Amino acid sequence: MGGTTINFDAINFKEKLSNFNEHWSPKIIAEMNNYQFKLAKIQGEFVWHDHKDTDEVFIVLEGEMSIAFRDKEVKLSKGEMFVVPKAVEHKPYAEKECHIMLVEPKGVINTGDTHSELTAENNVWI
Numbered sequence: 001m002g003g004t005t006i007n008f009d010a011i012n013f014k015e016k017l018s019n020f021n022e023h024w025s026p027k028i029i030a031e032m033n034n035y036q037f038k039l040a041k042i043q044g045e046f047v048w049h050d051h052k053d054t055d056e057v058f059i060v061l062e063g064e065m066s067i068a069f070r071d072k073e074v075k076l077s078k079g080e081m082f083v084v085p086k087a088v089e090h091k092p093y094a095e096k097e098c099h100i101m102l103v104e105p106k107g108v109i110n111t112g113d114t115h116s117e118l119t120a121e122n123n124v125w126i
Contacts, residue, residue, distance in 0.1 A: 013029075013101070017061075020126060022041070023040075023042055023097070024040065026039065027040070027124050027126040028123065028126070031106070035104065035105055036106050038102040039061075039099070039101055040102060042094045043098065044093065045091065048089055048090070048091045049091070051108060054086050055086050057082075057083050057102060057104065058076060058102060059102075060080050060098060060099075061100060062078055063077075063096060063097060064098060065092060065093065065098040065100065067091070
């Protein structure tokens with residue numbers, strides 16, 4: 001009988017977050033179908049960008065962040081989430097370090113089509 005090997009260990013966010021310090025560099029912790037769950041530490045301002053083909057989910061695990069849009073702003077605190085619709089330009093930022101989870105399809109680049117010094121290496125697992 002073939003099949004997928006199942007890992008029966010729970011994924012601990014705090015433990016995974018302790019494995020890296022860099023900001024704006026999402027790390028994959030799990031996959032579900034064609035989606036990846038990524039943890040990131042953010043601080044300061046990111047770049048204006050969009051994702052042409054997918055929505056993007058921001059879930060705040062610790063701290064506070066904001067997502068700027070061209071005509072509005074959304075503030076998020078621990079325990080809150082927001083879905084940025086596909087093709088909507090946005091710029092996340094956090095005054096103090098904030099820990100977040102992103103949920104997005106495999107292969108999504110953190111800066112979309114905008115290339116900058118904040119474009120992170122893709123598909124890095126922790």
